[in-house]
Amino acid sequence: MRVYFDNAATTPLDPEVMKAMYAVMENTYGNPSSIHSHGREARTLIERSRKTIANLLHTSPAEIFFTSSGTEADNMAIRCGILDHGIKHAITSRTEHHAVLHTMEALEKSGVIKLSYVDIDGKGSIDYDHLEKLLKENDRSFVSLMHANNEIGTLSDMERVGDLCEAYNAIYHCDTVQTMGHYRHDLSKLKAHFLVCAGHKLHGPKGVGFLHINHRIKIKPLIYGGAQERNMRGGTENIYGIVGLAKALELAYAEMEQHQQHIQGLKSYMMNRLIESIPGINFNGETDPSKSLYTVLNVQFPEMEMADMLLFNLDIAGISASGGSACSSGSDIGSHVLTAIGSSPSRPSVRFSFSKYSTRDEVDFTLGKIRELCLVNA
Numbered sequence: 312m313r314v315y316f317d318n319a320a321t322t323p324l325d326p327e328v329m330k331a332m333y334a335v336m337e338n339t340y341g342n343p344s345s346i347h348s349h350g351r352e353a354r355t356l357i358e359r360s361r362k363t364i365a366n367l368l369h370t371s372p373a374e375i376f377f378t379s380s381g382t383e384a385d386n387m388a389i390r391c392g393i394l395d396h397g398i399k400h401a402i403t404s405r406t407e408h409h410a411v412l413h414t415m416e417a418l419e420k421s422g423v424i425k426l427s428y429v430d431i432d433g434k435g436s437i438d439y440d441h442l443e444k445l446l447k448e449n450d451r452s453f454v455s456l457m458h459a460n461n462e463i464g465t466l467s468d469m470e471r472v473g474d475l476c477e478a479y480n481a482i483y484h485c486d487t488v489q490t491m492g493h494y495r496h497d498l499s500k501l502k503a504h505f506l507v508c509a510g511h512k513l514h515g516p517k518g519v520g521f522l523h524i525n526h527r528i529k530i531k532p533l534i535y536g537g538a539q540e541r542n543m544r545g546g547t548e549n550i551y552g553i554v555g556l557a558k559a560l561e562l563a564y565a566e567m568e569q570h571q572q573h574i575q576g577l578k579s580y581m582m583n584r585l586i587e588s589i590p591g592i593n594f595n596g597e598t599d600p601s602k603s604l605y606t607v608l609n610v611q612f613p614e615m616e617m618a619d620m621l622l623f624n625l626d627i628a629g630i631s632a633s634g635g636s637a638c639s640s641g642s643d644i645g646s647h648v649l650t651a652i653g654s655s656p657s658r659p660s661v662r663f664s665f666s667k668y669s670t671r672d673e674v675d676f677t678l679g680k681i682r683e684l685c686l687v688n689a
Contacts, residue, residue: 313629314673317488319461319664320633321609324555325514331558332516333497335551343548344539353550355588360557364521367564370498376522376540377553381488383533384522385410385455387544388484388505391530393424393453396482400449402427402442404456405651406435411455411486412647425449429456434597435465435652439475446479450574457486458494462662463596464607466490474503479507481526488512488520489604492563493571504528509559510552514666515559519552571669576606577665581674585610588678590687595654609662610686611654618659621684629681631661 315323328663335356341349343357358372365372378384389411393401401424403415419426427445430438437456448451459466469485476483484505487496496506504525511517524530524543536545553557575683579600585592591613597603614619622634634646649660663677 312673313674314358314631314677316630316632316665316669316673316677317558318410318666318669319512319662321452321511321517322514322666323668324347325559326560327562328515328555328558332551332555335554336495338349339550343550344537353548356550357548357553357648360553363557364560367560368456368496368498368523369500369580370523371526373541374498374526375493375555376524376543377548378520378522378544379518379549381486381507381520382410384505384507384509385415385484385486386414386522387506387522387533388524388531389453389455390416390418391533392482392484392505393418395530396451396453396528398424398451398453398482400425400427400451401453401455402436402445402543402666403454404429404431406431406460406465407455408461408486408488408647409647410466411457415455420546424453427452431651433652434602435463435595435648436597437467437472439468439471442472443479446475446481449465452479452481453484454481455484455486457606459487459489459604460596460648461489461607462646463609464604465528466602466604467597469501469503482627489606492560493567493606495564497509497521508556510556510559513559513563516552516555519549519556521556533571547613571605571632573667574669575600577669577674578608580671581608581663581678584674585681588682589613591660595649595660606666607658607662607664611658614657615659615685618657621659621661624684625677625680630680631678633664634660636654665689 335683341353343353360373361375365375413470415426430441454470456467477489483503485503487506488509491508506523508679532543534545593611595609595611
């Protein structure tokens with residue numbers, strides 16, 4: 312058996328998405344910026360996709376801008392939000408994705424901003440009192456705090472962060488890459504200026520995403536060179552990618568409750584079996600379903616010989632998962648997220664992440680291989 316438990320990295324393409332994309336690749340090849348009939352056909356597909364996404368998120372199509380990825384969307388929100396509004400102070404956490412952290416660090420290094428890090432606890436949860444203190448002590452700030460951590464699954468309270476940012480006139484950017492299509496977002500009520508999506512995290516295609524820009528804020532483009540995306544992003548649009556992304560989000564919303572129940576069931580089952588069978592097992596991040604992303608389980612194993620080979624041995628056994636510590640190939644740096652929450656570096660950690668295609672049989676197979684490896688390394 313081969314098992315794929317790395318869905319937080321990327322998900323398999325849904326067959327219905329593939330079918331929708333193939334129809335575009337086969338039949339619609341006009342440049343959407345051209346005014347002839349072939350171009351108009353392509354433009355119609357893009358705008359129809361934009362409207363589909365906007366309707367699902369309860370926002371206006373004018374607030375959805377297609378990008379090449381979640382990383383590009385994060386960069387556009389952060390760089391343009393800070394530079395175009397003359398922001399001198401930014402707040403983030405040390406557990407953010409590198410698309411956020413490295414962008415913030417580059418702006419700090421160039422002298423554009425002073426960067427503050429909000430306190431987090433041992434589960435990766437935000438200290439909201441400290442966030443308010445940072446907002447109160449500084450002039451208008453740019454706040455970037457993700458909805459769900461991609462390594463440990465800990466959720467933030469977007470409504471609470473939004474209320475605090477509104478109270479202190481801060482700009483709020485939320486990296487929602489891991490939760491878009493997995494939770495329902497009502498952007499008519501959420502007090503965020505920027506949200507992001509990457510298609511491949513929700514059974515859509517790689518190489519396409521979008522940035523939601525709330526109508527209350529205006530920014531200039533990150534990429535120049537054309538009038539695409541209403542003059543906000545130069546470059547010919549990835550038509551079949553955009554169609555695939557819209558189809559993937561549409562399917563995700565149609566099946567969301569069913570998939571949440573299925574995947575949370577697998578996660579809870581795996582947690583309980585691990586606790587029963589391996590003494591000293593622990594979990595990084597929140598595991599309470601109300602505080603944790605249901606697709607991610609970060610397992611901290613007991614100290615063992617050859618801990619740095621755990622991922623390789625899982626791979627050899629046919630199980631694809633991700634490292635959450637220094638047990639990744641050629642790395643002695645380890646996870647910045649696990650370092651930030653104070654997870655023991657002497658204990659190997661592995662992130663298992665599930666999707667709607669994951670099964671109980673795959674979990675049982677994985678549990679069996681884990682028990683074998685732990686006995687060998689005991």
